[in-house]
Amino acid sequence: QVQLVQSGAEVKKPGASVKVSCKASGYTFTNYAIHWVRQAPGQRLEWMGWLNTGIGNTEYSQEFQGRVTITRDTSASTAYMELSSLRSEDTAVYYCARDRHGIVATMGDYWGQGTLVIVSS
Amino acid sequence: DIQMTQSPSTLSASVGDRVTITCRASQSISSWLAWYQQKPGKAPKLLIYKASRLETGVPSRFSGSGSGTEFTLTISSLQPDDFATYYCQQYNSYSAFGQGTKVEIK
Numbered sequence: 001q002v003q004l005v006q007s008g009a010e011v012k013k014p015g016a017s018v019k020v021s022c023k024a025s026g027y028t029f030t031n032y033a034i035h036w037v038r039q040a041p042g043q044r045l046e047w048m049g050w051l052n053t054g055i056g057n058t059e060y061s062q063e064f065q066g067r068v069t070i071t072r073d074t075s076a077s078t079a080y081m082e083l084s085s086l087r088s089e090d091t092a093v094y095y096c097a098r099d100r101h102g103i104v105a106t107m108g109d110y111w112g113q114g115t116l117v118i119v120s121s
Numbered sequence: 122d123i124q125m126t127q128s129p130s131t132l133s134a135s136v137g138d139r140v141t142i143t144c145r146a147s148q149s150i151s152s153w154l155a156w157y158q159q160k161p162g163k164a165p166k167l168l169i170y171k172a173s174r175l176e177t178g179v180p181s182r183f184s185g186s187g188s189g190t191e192f193t194l195t196i197s198s199l200q201p202d203d204f205a206t207y208y209c210q211q212y213n214s215y216s217a218f219g220q221g222t223k224v225e226i227k
């Protein structure tokens with residue numbers, strides 16, 4: 001069965017970076033794009049960007065441009081999201097999601113369990 | 122950027138009620154719209170994609186309609202498991218979510 005398993009919770013200081021992993025199983029990793037979405041406490045979902053797992057291309061939301069980097073390790077069927085210059089407003093649960101339609105940017109059908117990132121001095 | 126606005130923000134309803142949630146886009150997104158259900162502490166669950174297509178395994182009491190800038194999610198007969206927050210998402214240009222609609226028990 002399709003599963004996305006994310007890395008554990010992180011506590012970071014303002015100005016630091018965080019890297020969250022998302023390990024895929026149950027399907028061919030390079031046949032489906034991966035999206036990253038975050039949700040601050042009590043807030044709406046925010047789309048951060050997506051990764052073409054086949055060739056490694058990415059597109060990022062303007063909101064996070066310059067601070068976010070999405071990468072992958074195809075040998076490990078794992079995608080990564082790194083967010084830099086952290087501030088308190090980046091405290092949120094970060095999700096990865098597999099694109100329902102393959103290597104395109106549409107919507108997520110399978111989601112990771114979420115990774116809580118707390119930014120605090 | 123395309124902005125998504127849902128209404129209402131909160132909806133109080135009873136089991137068996139017909140419930141409708143509206144999502145408006147700041148510009149036309151054709152039918153590139155999805156709906157999700159989210160429960161506290163859980164990841165979103167895909168219900169509807171391409172405005173009206175029911176995801177596999179989702180009960181038929183859920184339906185979606187609309188195109189262009191105005192869309193609706195309808196639950197024909199609300200069940201106890203349906204009390205949750207619902208989000209729309211456009212994927213016409215990059216992606217963006219609405220602010221959510223919480224469906225609570227009346």
